[in-house]
Amino acid sequence: MILGGAAEAREIQLGHTLSDDSHYSVGADAFKETLEEVSDGEFTVREHPAGSLGGERDMIEGLQIGTVDAVITSTGPLGNFVPETYVLDLPFLFRDYEHARSVLDSEIGDDLLAKMEPHNIIGLAWSENGFRHMTNSRNAVQEPSDVDGMKIRTMENQVHMNAFEELGASPTPMAFPELFTALQQGTVDAQENPVTVIVATKFWEVQDHISLTGHVYSPAAVLGSGVLWSELTEQERDWFNQAAQASAEATREEVSRLETEGLDLLRENGMTVVEDVDKTPFQNAIEPVYESFKDEYGTEMLNRIQNFED
Numbered sequence: 001m002i003l004g005g006a007a008e009a010r011e012i013q014l015g016h017t018l019s020d021d022s023h024y025s026v027g028a029d030a031f032k033e034t035l036e037e038v039s040d041g042e043f044t045v046r047e048h049p050a051g052s053l054g055g056e057r058d059m060i061e062g063l064q065i066g067t068v069d070a071v072i073t074s075t076g077p078l079g080n081f082v083p084e085t086y087v088l089d090l091p092f093l094f095r096d097y098e099h100a101r102s103v104l105d106s107e108i109g110d111d112l113l114a115k116m117e118p119h120n121i122i123g124l125a126w127s128e129n130g131f132r133h134m135t136n137s138r139n140a141v142q143e144p145s146d147v148d149g150m151k152i153r154t155m156e157n158q159v160h161m162n163a164f165e166e167l168g169a170s171p172t173p174m175a176f177p178e179l180f181t182a183l184q185q186g187t188v189d190a191q192e193n194p195v196t197v198i199v200a201t202k203f204w205e206v207q208d209h210i211s212l213t214g215h216v217y218s219p220a221a222v223l224g225s226g227v228l229w230s231e232l233t234e235q236e237r238d239w240f241n242q243a244a245q246a247s248a249e250a251t252r253e254e255v256s257r258l259e260t261e262g263l264d265l266l267r268e269n270g271m272t273v274v275e276d277v278d279k280t281p282f283q284n285a286i287e288p289v290y291e292s293f294k295d296e297y298g299t300e301m302l303n304r305i306q307n308f309e310d
């Protein structure tokens with residue numbers, strides 16, 4: 001059968017917030033290629049990059065009601081829908097990329113993906129955004145006192161907002177598609193994102209400083225619509241799982257590549273890069289976030305992640 005030639009080919013609408021040369025777009029391409037190939041053209045995929053279907057919260061809502069078929073998203077707004085995923089958003093939880101990736105690829109990651117289905121969101125695979133760093137247009141950040149009173153855009157995520165409050169900053173939650181303009185107009189001074197996102201969005205046009213705070217690992221998830229899922233056969237579901245897996249792998253590879261090359265790009269475009277940030281004072285400052293998290297969500301999943309040995 002010719003690819004895309006099936007009379008009843010169904011076009012899958014896949015959204016994400018980043019540009020069409022981002023690591024998410026690399027993941028979207030892999031999703032498309034794999035799904036079209038393994039389904040022998042029964043499904044085609046249309047990528048909607050750059051928030052053209054809305055912010056991540058909007059798109060997740062779209063999955064629930066079936067107006068969007070698939071999304072590559074950070075966990076930013078996900079905890080609002082599936083509170084069990086908040087554990088992943090705790091600052092300084094993951095030690096490094098290897099720790100994060102192996103936890104997410106283990107039973108722990110599978111258990112968290114499975115928590116989504118009752119909310120009509122299908123967790124297909126854990127992909128990656130990267131370790132988040134702070135950028136701003138006010139002053140170089142070396143220690144917590146440097147962010148005092150800083151108006152920083154955070155994702156729409158209570159755990160992140162709490163952490164920036166503990167650091168003495170003034171967190172302003174906002175959907176990603178509004179962020180560039182907010183920085184440009186000075187509505188906020190600062191934001192935090194992985195190198196991948198900073199490069200893909202050319203934040204150097206509106207931010208002068210980056211500090212490699214690596215304060216939190218930002219997972220991404222490849223998600224499907226519960227409405228779509230209910231219409232698929234087991235065979236078709238398997239194709240989507242394969243496509244999501246290929247997507248996650250391609251994205252992680254791109255994150256690894258950009259982690260070093262991206263920093264050079266930031267420098268070339270005029271950002272000052274503070275590399276030698278002592279993370280301990282930041283980690284100490286946000287400790288109360290762990291306490292309130294434990295009070296609300298317990299310690300079981302947290303302990304499993306912290307004690308995880310590959």
Ligand code: EAX
Nearest residue numbers: 017073074076155176193
């Ligand atoms: O998922 O909102 C954010 O800062 C995210 O990192 C971005 O949308 C990519």
